[in-house]
Amino acid sequence: MTPEKHFKLLKTDNQARAGELNTAHGKVPTPVFLPVGSQATVKTLTPAEIKATGFGMVLANTYHLYLRPGIDIIREMGGLHHFMAWAGAILTDSGGYQVFSLSPLCKINDEGVTFRSHIDGSTHHFTPELAVSYQEALGADVMMVLDECTAYGAGEAKVRRAMHRTHEWAERCLRARKRDDLALYAIVQGGFSPELRQASAEYLTSLDFPGYAIGGLSVGEPKAVTLPLLAATAAALPEGKPRYLMGVGAPEDIIAGVARGVDIFDSALPTRVARNGALYTRAGRVNIRRAEYRKLDAPLDPDCDCYTCGNFSTAYLSHLFRADELLALRLATLHNLRFIARLMEEIREAILGGTFAAFRGDFLASYQTTDEVARVAQKGKWLRGREA
Numbered sequence: 001m002t003p004e005k006h007f008k009l010l011k012t013d014n015q016a017r018a019g020e021l022n023t024a025h026g027k028v029p030t031p032v033f034l035p036v037g038s039q040a041t042v043k044t045l046t047p048a049e050i051k052a053t054g055f056g057m058v059l060a061n062t063y064h065l066y067l068r069p070g071i072d073i074i075r076e077m078g079g080l081h082h083f084m085a086w087a088g089a090i091l092t093d094s095g096g097y098q099v100f101s102l103s104p105l106c107k108i109n110d111e112g113v114t115f116r117s118h119i120d121g122s123t124h125h126f127t128p129e130l131a132v133s134y135q136e137a138l139g140a141d142v143m144m145v146l147d148e149c150t151a152y153g154a155g156e157a158k159v160r161r162a163m164h165r166t167h168e169w170a171e172r173c174l175r176a177r178k179r180d181d182l183a184l185y186a187i188v189q190g191g192f193s194p195e196l197r198q199a200s201a202e203y204l205t206s207l208d209f210p211g212y213a214i215g216g217l218s219v220g221e222p223k224a225v226t227l228p229l230l231a232a233t234a235a236a237l238p239e240g241k242p243r244y245l246m247g248v249g250a251p252e253d254i255i256a257g258v259a260r261g262v263d264i265f266d267s268a269l270p271t272r273v274a275r276n277g278a279l280y281t282r283a284g285r286v287n288i289r290r291a292e293y294r295k296l297d298a299p300l301d302p303d304c305d306c307y308t309c310g311n312f313s314t315a316y317l318s319h320l321f322r323a324d325e326l327l328a329l330r331l332a333t334l335h336n337l338r339f340i341a342r343l344m345e346e347i348r349e350a351i352l353g354g355t356f357a358a359f360r361g362d363f364l365a366s367y368q369t370t371d372e373v374a375r376v377a378q379k380g381k382w383l384r385g386r387e388a
Contacts, residue, residue: 006183006210007242007263011352015234015261018351021242023089023141024181025081026056030242031258031347033249033340034059034091034266039068040084043271044330045337047086053306053334054341056088057141059266062134063095066124067117071134079139091266092140094131096147096187096215097247108148110165128172136179144213145173147187152221159191167203174207185211185244192225194232201236212237213244214262218253227256234261251280251343252369255360258347270340274332277321280339284368288332293318306338307331 007030009019021028035042035050038061042050050058060080065071077083080090106115112127128146135143146169148162166189177184186204190196204212214233217226230245237243242263248254249267257265270280277288281301286293288300299309300317308317308331320328350359 007240009240011354013351013354013356014259015231016258016347016351016356017261017263018348019242019263021057021089021142021264023057023183025087025089025141028057028089029348030263031254031344031351032057032264033254033344034264035271035337036266036268037084038064038268040065040074040080042333042337043275044326044333047084049334050086050337051088053338054345055337057091058086058088059091059093060084060138060140061093061095061098062131062138063093063098063126065092065138066095066134067119071137075137079137081139089141090139091142091264092135092138092144093246094135094144094146095126096144097149108165110168112146128169129176132173132176132178132184136177136182140182142183142185142211144185145170145187147189147215149189149216149219150191152192152219152225154191156191156193159189159193159196163189163191163196163200167200170204170207170209174209183210185209185213185242187213187215187246188233188237189216190233191216192221192229194229197229197233198236201233205236205238209241211242211244211264213246215246217245218247223253223256227260230257230262231260237261249340250370251340252364252367254340254343255347255363258351258356259360270336271333274336275329277328277332279317279332280336282363282366285370288314288318289321294322300335301339304335304338305342306335308335308338 006022007019009017011018019030021030035055035058037058040060042058065074074080074083106113112125114125116123131146147166150159150162170186186209188197188200188204190200217230234243243261244264245257245262247267248257248265249269254265278285279288279300293314296314298314300314301309317331350356
């Protein structure tokens with residue numbers, strides 16, 4: 001598939017963009033959010049439920065699937081789509097971020113990365129060539145190159161080495177590619193240096209990948225640091241190719257990303273916070289365990305068209321969480337994913353209508369965002385938990 005056939009840009013509204021991804025498993029309207037199914041499942045939901053909430057594309061992770069159940073098993077089962085009974089499009093992360101987040105267990109050199117499994121401690125080796133081979137065996141519609149992500153606060157010398165290694169690995173991934181029906185995206189790195197990010201974007205775009213991801217952001221840094229770098233990086237990428245901001249999924253961050261020219265988002269945040277009783281509303285995220293919801297005989301969001309709000313009271317949902325019932329996790333996940341799906345639909349409609357700025361202003365005027373200090377602390381705690 002040529003880069004020109006993979007993505008069509010339909011409309012711009014200032015920097016916001018509406019387009020369409022063309023994949024072997026259907027066309028995907030953009031901007032788009034990808035629910036995370038790292039281990040070939042979006043936690044608690046069936047593929048039919050994911051589709052019913054409004055999603056046509058999901059994310060899976062090569063690192064996790066390599067460790068369990070194994071690439072060969074999935075290949076023998078007819079590929080990832082058949083294995084997980086998902087008829088829509090799939091994007092696979094190469095596992096580079098997992099290498100970063102599990103850094104105490106790995107060693108990186110120019111050849112690739114050697115790491116110990118977080119499951120059983122066994123030793124494994126990834127190279128750029130293997131990362132592409134594994135993703136082609138999975139049959140992902142969109143594959144990612146193997147890259148090296150550095151932590152917030154890393155020194156310039158380390159960031160520069162990682163960026164050059166990411167570039168070399170990107171070239172090796174291109175040479176290793178055998179299936180032209182699957183799109184391969186490069187990943188811009190460069191830490192938190194505007195100059196290095198500009199250099200990374202220029203180098204990778206010269207290689208003419210079908211799409212480009214913006215990596216190494218949302219790794220614990222304040223949003224005041226993220227947003228200018230995001231804007232500059234997106235502006236340095238080709239207009240006619242998709243731009244993918246990795247690991248971002250809070251509603252206000254999606255809107256900020258769209259405003260800066262991003263087309264694709266993914267994050268485990270909406271499903272993870274749902275399982276902890278945090279549900280999205282147009283007024284902000286609420287904790288369903290709070291006492292005020294115990295006797296509320298009404299849907300959490302009367303305007304929401306999800307299965308949860310259409311069938312159950314807030315009091316019932318609060319009860320399920322307080323009683324540690326498994327249904328609580330499913331109903332909350334359905335709600336949060338439908339909230340994000342509707343948000344993407346409304347964003348796209350606003351861009352196509354030339355009213356995105358007004359939509360953005362109205363949404364942010366009523367949506368109470370998570371406290372920034374608490375957000376950074378939570379992100380750091382989550383990253384430390386992954387390392388542990």
